[in-house]
Amino acid sequence: MLKRSLISVVSLIVLWQGLIWLYHFPPYILPSPWQVGLVWRHGWPILLQQSIPTLWETMASFILAAVVGSVTALILAYFTWARSWLFPWVLVSQALPTFALAPLLVVWLGYGMSSKIVTALIMMFFPITSAFYDGLRRTKPEWLDLAKTMNAKKTAVLWFICFPAALPNLASGLRVAAVLAPMGAVVGEWVGSSHGLGYLMLNANARMQIDWMFAAVMAITVWTLLLYALVDRILKKLVTWH
Amino acid sequence: MLNAPGIDLKRISLLYAGQFIFEELSLQLPAAKCSCLLGPSGVGKSSLLQLIAGILPLAAGEGEITATDGAPLLGRVAYMAQTDLLMPWASVLDNVILGEKLRHCRWRVSKDNKERARYHLQQVGLLDRANDKPDSLSQGMRQRVALARTLFEDKPIVLMDEPFSALDVVRKLELQALTVEVLQGRTVFWVTHDPLEALRVGQAIFVLTGQPARIHYQVEPKESVPRDVRQSNIIALEAELIAALCQRTAGDLA
DSSP states (O other): OHHHHHHHHHHHHHHHHHHHHHHOOOTTTSOOHHHHHHHHHHHHHHHHHHHHHHHHHHHHHHHHHHHHHHHHHHHHHHOHHHHHHTHHHHHHHHHSOHHHHHHHHHHHHOSSHHHHHHHHHHHHHHHHHHHHHHHHHTOOHHHHHHHHHTTOOHHHHIIIIIHHHHHHHHHHHHHHHHHHHHHHHHHHHHHSOSSSHHHHHHHHHHTTOHHHHHHHHHHHHHHHHHHHHHHHHHHHHHOOOO | OOOOOOEEEEEEEEEETTEEEEEEEEEEEOTTSEEEEEOOTTSSHHHHHHHHHTSSOOOTTSOEEEETTSSOSTTSEEEEOSSOOOOTTSOHHHHHHHHHHHHHTOSSOOHHHHHHHHHHHHHTTOGGGTTSOGGGSOHHHHHHHHHHHHHHHOOSEEEEESTTTTSOHHHHHHHHHHHHHHTTTSEEEEEESOHHHHHHHOSEEEEEETTTBEEEEEEOOOSOSSOOTTSHHHHHHHHHHHHHHHHHHHHHHO
16 A cells, blocks of 8 residues: 555656656746755745644534534434425535635635635535435335334434444545545635635745645645545444444 | 234235235234245245234225234234344344334333343353344354344244245254244244245244235144154155145246
8 A cells, every 4th residue: 555655656756757857847837846845845844834724624624514414414314394495405505616605704704714614614514414314315124124113213213223324324425525624624715814724825826936835735635635544544443334 | 921912814905016916815823823924935925024014004995914812913013034134333232122222212221121132142042242243243143133132022923034044954943943942922923935944833834825825725733843854744744835835836827
């Protein structure tokens, strides 16, 4: 695994450098891996410092999206009326262009963390809700038949059968959300912020510091991969059945 | 002791995809005995069982299913399906207790119920695996847990839908004997497609064939159960049952 990842990264760097040699791109269009490496070497305290607010926003929005998404899916599964009244709104949340909505959220919620958290939440809400709701609806009919012969209460069937049976689906939704979370936070920062990796990217872009842009993008990628690995590991420990 | 009633099925009709699976089918299951329903695959054995269990609804005018003591069947039936239906996230003990949790919607169950569940696990020889997850058990062990779960329900009527069809012969024979022993005194309705299984455990055996399906043959072997299927009279009865099954199936094909 590590060997394969290393080969992929090295191949990408070689390809990148190859493009520069072949087409002679100036550094303000495409900086070389070496230039970006230098930014990392000298600017890592800044990259780390700017990562902290983005990571807070990422974690907060991920936890919030997990809770809101799960509760919504449970409501959809339990109440028949919710399917016709609530589900269209769940779809709308995904149909809304987050990039267009982000400036509005800054106007409504201010420059602080909350507008970034809500932007990321909107991006993550649908994959979590739809994956979990799908799992809840697909509970083995034989289990439901067995519950029926046991004179089960509807709420009990949801808690003791449908909920655990759908946890592998919820886990899939959370894995997708883990990849979207940092992106959501950065989109929120692009629109209006005074710190964070998105803010760093905006600043670098305005000053044509493309090497810093690349370094920031790499930082976001690394954090995203680490968050995914962490979430995946925790979920594999918690949800051992399929 | 349980007061197990008989079951009376009167003029049951079931329509599926425009065709009658049963049309005015009547059947009496004796009280506190094990009745076996034998028939080819797809004849409607499981549907009949699910009608009694209340899984399939019986609409007005489609017949009547009653207990011979006049009390309603609802809440007096335990069901054991073809697959063990164990919940993979719950321990063996929690699987046995499932019914209690589902009825009262409680995470915690009383000490008495836990003790009772342990007792039934001991009956099926799996007390030492109480805290294990079902994935760590063999197919035979899983069916034993399903049997313990059925016993925990403590219902006078037990419905079994080919519960051991996926097991090898030795495990099957073991579990048949165990099931007969632990379900004694209850009205058991056991669906199977295996004539030898029916002869080993059935105090009354019904052969369901045809379309719409009818009881075309029935027999009540005298020997006590579980029977030794190597005995000559049982082998002779097996031949009769196979003949009854084949005759109708061949007739339907013609």
